Amino acid sequence: MRSSYPAGGFGGPNIDGMWQAVEDLRSRFEKRSGTRAGRGEVRSAILALLAERPMHGYQIIREIEERSSGSWKPSAGSVYPTLQLLADEGFVSAEESNGRKIYALTDTGREEVAGADASALWESTDPASGPGFAALPKAGVELAQAAAQVGRTGSPQQVQEAVKVLDEARRRLYSILAQD
Numbered sequence: 749m750r751s752s753y754p755a756g757g758f759g760g761p762n763i764d765g766m767w768q769a770v771e772d773l774r775s776r777f778e779k780r781s782g783t784r785a786g787r788g789e790v791r792s793a794i795l796a797l798l799a800e801r802p803m804h805g806y807q808i809i810r811e812i813e814e815r816s817s818g819s820w821k822p823s824a825g826s827v828y829p830t831l832q833l834l835a836d837e838g839f840v841s842a843e844e845s846n847g848r849k850i851y852a853l854t855d856t857g858r859e860e861v862a863g864a865d866a867s868a869l870w871e872s873t874d875p876a877s878g879p880g881f882a883a884l885p886k887a888g889v890e891l892a893q894a895a896a897q898v899g900r901t902g903s904p905q906q907v908q909e910a911v912k913v914l915d916e917a918r919r920r921l922y923s924i925l926a927q928d
Contacts, residue, residue: 802852
């Protein structure tokens with residue numbers, strides 16, 4: 749296996765490569781974090797939340813993110829068109845209050861969600877998006893940023909010490925996967 753660290757440490761001419769590595773790491777985690785849901789899931793989640801109480805769009809977004817432990821945060825570009833579609837279908841109504849549209853289920857909407865189990869919406873069958881997974885990308889990016897800071901401002905001895913710490917962290921992460 750080839751080393752992930754530049755032979756001369758993180759400083760000097762390799763610093764641009766280090767920043768590129770940090771950005772690559774960030775983009776890999778962002779792609780894997782699973783913040784997209786199927787078309788029907790946004791609809792079902794909105795109906796489930798509005799069955800509990802009327803809300804405006806950003807409340808719906810925040811509530812979905814909170815209930816999914818951060819693994820799912822629908823965009824405004826998916827929530828608001830879905831709310832409009834639900835209104836067109838007669839499942840929700842919108843009322844203006846303090847400059848915001850507050851959405852509530854209509855009688856037809858209540859019939860639609862009657863008997864549905866909303867708890868399954870917040871639980872994922874993908875183990876990678878379970879509770880705590882959302883913290884992993886953040887921790888990885890923060891570690892890479894700290895390493896880059898040592899590379900930019902640390903002495904050669906500090907850089908070598910940081911490389912040892914990162915090597916140990918890598919070995920310990922792999923040991924976690926080796927456990928059963």
